Amino acid sequence: MTITAPAGPIGTEDPVHQPPPVPRPEGITRTRRRRRLGPGRKIRGAGLLGPLILLAAWTIGSATGALDPRVLSAPWTVFTTAGTLWDNGRLQENLLTSTERFAYGLVLGVVAGTVLALIAGLSRWGEALLDGPVQIKRSIPALALLPLLILWLGIDEEMKVITIALGVFVPVYIHLHNGLRGIDSRYAELAETVGLGHAGFVRKVVLPGALPGFLLGLRFAVTAAWLSLVVVEQINATSGIGYMMELARTYGQTDVIIVGLVLYGLLGLLSDGLVRLIQRRALSWRRTLGS
Amino acid sequence: MAPHTGLVNTGLIDTEPAVRVRDLDRRFGERSVLSGLNLTIGRGEFVALLGQSGSGKSTLLRALAGLDHDVTGEGGIEVPGKLSVVFQDARLLPWLRVLDNVVLGLRDARAHGTRALAEVGLAGREKAWPNELSGGEQQRVALARSLVREPELLLADEPFGALDALTRAKMHVLLRNLCEAHHPAVLLVTHDVDEAITLADRILVLHKGHVAVEQTVDADITPARRAEIRARLLTALDGDTA
Numbered sequence: 001m002t003i004t005a006p007a008g009p010i011g012t013e014d015p016v017h018q019p020p021p022v023p024r025p026e027g028i029t030r031t032r033r034r035r036r037l038g039p040g041r042k043i044r045g046a047g048l049l050g051p052l053i054l055l056a057a058w059t060i061g062s063a064t065g066a067l068d069p070r071v072l073s074a075p076w077t078v079f080t081t082a083g084t085l086w087d088n089g090r091l092q093e094n095l096l097t098s099t100e101r102f103a104y105g106l107v108l109g110v111v112a113g114t115v116l117a118l119i120a121g122l123s124r125w126g127e128a129l130l131d132g133p134v135q136i137k138r139s140i141p142a143l144a145l146l147p148l149l150i151l152w153l154g155i156d157e158e159m160k161v162i163t164i165a166l167g168v169f170v171p172v173y174i175h176l177h178n179g180l181r182g183i184d185s186r187y188a189e190l191a192e193t194v195g196l197g198h199a200g201f202v203r204k205v206v207l208p209g210a211l212p213g214f215l216l217g218l219r220f221a222v223t224a225a226w227l228s229l230v231v232v233e234q235i236n237a238t239s240g241i242g243y244m245m246e247l248a249r250t251y252g253q254t255d256v257i258i259v260g261l262v263l264y265g266l267l268g269l270l271s272d273g274l275v276r277l278i279q280r281r282a283l284s285w286r287r288t289l290g291s
Numbered sequence: 292m293a294p295h296t297g298l299v300n301t302g303l304i305d306t307e308p309a310v311r312v313r314d315l316d317r318r319f320g321e322r323s324v325l326s327g328l329n330l331t332i333g334r335g336e337f338v339a340l341l342g343q344s345g346s347g348k349s350t351l352l353r354a355l356a357g358l359d360h361d362v363t364g365e366g367g368i369e370v371p372g373k374l375s376v377v378f379q380d381a382r383l384l385p386w387l388r389v390l391d392n393v394v395l396g397l398r399d400a401r402a403h404g405t406r407a408l409a410e411v412g413l414a415g416r417e418k419a420w421p422n423e424l425s426g427g428e429q430q431r432v433a434l435a436r437s438l439v440r441e442p443e444l445l446l447a448d449e450p451f452g453a454l455d456a457l458t459r460a461k462m463h464v465l466l467r468n469l470c471e472a473h474h475p476a477v478l479l480v481t482h483d484v485d486e487a488i489t490l491a492d493r494i495l496v497l498h499k500g501h502v503a504v505e506q507t508v509d510a511d512i513t514p515a516r517r518a519e520i521r522a523r524l525l526t527a528l529d530g531d532t533a
Contacts, residue, residue, distance in 0.1 A: 186380070192357070194436070204387070285420045
């Protein structure tokens with residue numbers, strides 16, 4: 001604050017006998033830009049920059065021979081392997097099987113989570129009976145139940161779908177239940193004064209009010225479903241992307257493993273994008289808040 | 292017309308009143324909020340209810356609205372079946388468009404709803420989301436939601452408390468016009484003495500759970516008379532603290 005830079009070019013005036021810096025120099029001092037403390041302006045295409053650099057490093061590493069193809073296959077090898085797998089039909093077949101498992105598990109889990117959350121969220125008795133067990137289940141990772149599930153259900157599709165569903169229903173339950181419980185009691189009062197019945201209250205107030213929570217739960221559920229899928233497909237599976245990768249491991253085919261990894265990544269990205277699209281459509285009333 | 296107190300028929304009250312409350316008691320635990328309250332509101336009469344915070348204004352309004360579930364107390368309440376409530380917050384459901392908010396709980400009322408929206412000056416905004424409206428506009432939608440039910444009794448709990456002065460003055464004019472057009476009996480809870488004088492036919496001051504002062508307001512009030520009434524009400528309100 002005590003240091004003020006001279007306004008004019010240095011040397012034109014005797015600095016000692018300079019008149020006190022009245023309005024103008026002061027104004028200049030004040031309009032001087034302050035150093036920005038935030039992270040600064042957005043970089044265009046920022047999301048792609050990191051992956052592209054990684055891909056470039058991978059390409060250079062493979063081309064110069066710095067990366068042993070037995071450790072990590074070259075990007076072009078992965079690309080051509082994917083082409084070959086597609087041509088002989090193995091890729092589509094395994095992809096279909098995996099997607100089917102994912103879809104069945106997701107639907108089953110979402111339905112179960114929704115039904116349980118509705119029962120627990122709409123009645124005090126339901127909550128008393130259901131919430132405790134679900135919370136206990138929540139603290140046990142779905143994958144820790146795998147040994148038991150294999151003993152009960154065998155190693156067939158049933159076990160795989162149920163394992164996925166068990167991983168899916170918890171986030172759906174938690175977020176939907178939270179959404180249902182979080183509905184403003186003032187809206188209940190309003191519903192009473194406009195003469196809505198119980199069914200009308202649930203339909204017009206409770207369900208739309210809990211929808212944001214449900215959709216958030218769905219996003220977590222989709223991630224959970226892919227995670228469980230990866231694990232169950234590596235246990236005694238005879239088809240699916242995970243099986244394809246397991247088989248490739250025994251033959252040391254790094255390229256096939258990477259094709260599987262890329263597929264899992266793409267599928268996860270795609271399904272999350274889909275849920276986000278639904279979210280944006282269904283919650284358009286909330287977007288007007290300025291988001 | 293000299294100011295008078297007590298539960299006297301003011302002449303505005305019809306033989307068959309819209310609201311009749313007798314010896315109303317309300318308690319929250321040990322604390323008595325309303326005790327031996329009597330109140331009559333005539334058909335089409337506009338009554339304002341003043342009182343300090345904690346005097347029981349809102350408790351009375353909630354009792355009339357049938358919203359006091361967890362409250363204990365006795366007393367007789369007679370209210371018309373067609374009553375509607377305007378809250379301090381507009382209380383619109385953010386996930387329903389404006390028109391759907393107006394006709395919430397009604398069947399085949401969209402034409403009525405559109406008309407009610409036009410009446411409060413919001414024609415053409417039927418498809419807007421509540422969040423897109425200003426505070427004053429939201430409160431007007433809430434008024435339309437009440438109007439479309441053609442209430443015989445309108446209960447309003449500080450409906451303009453959250454609005455700025457200019458918007459509030461506009462809302463006063465709107466509410467007066469709507470009441471003249473539809474003639475509901477109105478009970479307006481407010482803490483604003485001037486608002487009460489501007490809007491009401493009769494003003495009650497609630498103190499320690501019963502009506503302490505009653506004041507009628509002439510239709511063509513002179514500034515001098517207005518000042519007189521204002522002073523009297525303010526003294527009555529101030530007496531609460533003494």
